[in-house]
Amino acid sequence: MNFLDLFRAVFGLAITLGLIGLAAWAARRYAPQLMAKLQAERGARRLQVLETLVLDPSRRLVLVRVDAEERLILLGEGRELVEPRQTGDAK
Incomplete structure (x- = not known):
């Protein structure tokens, strides 16, 4: 070469x-x-992530809206904990 x-x-x-x-x-x-x-436009979306909060390296809170209902989800350590909350509730 x-x-x-x-x-x-x-x-x-x-x-x-x-x-x-x-x-x-x-x-x-x-x-x-x-x-x-x-x-492509798929129409109105039913699922929306409103907010996330990192608690520590292995856990986080996620606030999700599905249709007219909000759910607070705790993610981490192989488990999920879901707490339903209506959007009309007092904050």
Whole structure:
């Protein structure tokens, strides 16, 4: 293998890695908006995550709305605890 072949191989590798890096940067920067535009409209969504709260590294609280009902879910340690709450209840 002569110097010219080695130069071509290194140059090709640099171009390939540069294109991969450019694609990763573009995906991080533009993909969320692009994916939102490309997704088909499915109508009104029934499930919505309202808020999350990290309690410690293994547990978190998640407030979820399903239709007109809110549920407080404790996630972690292989268990889930669900507490139903109506949206009309006093806060």
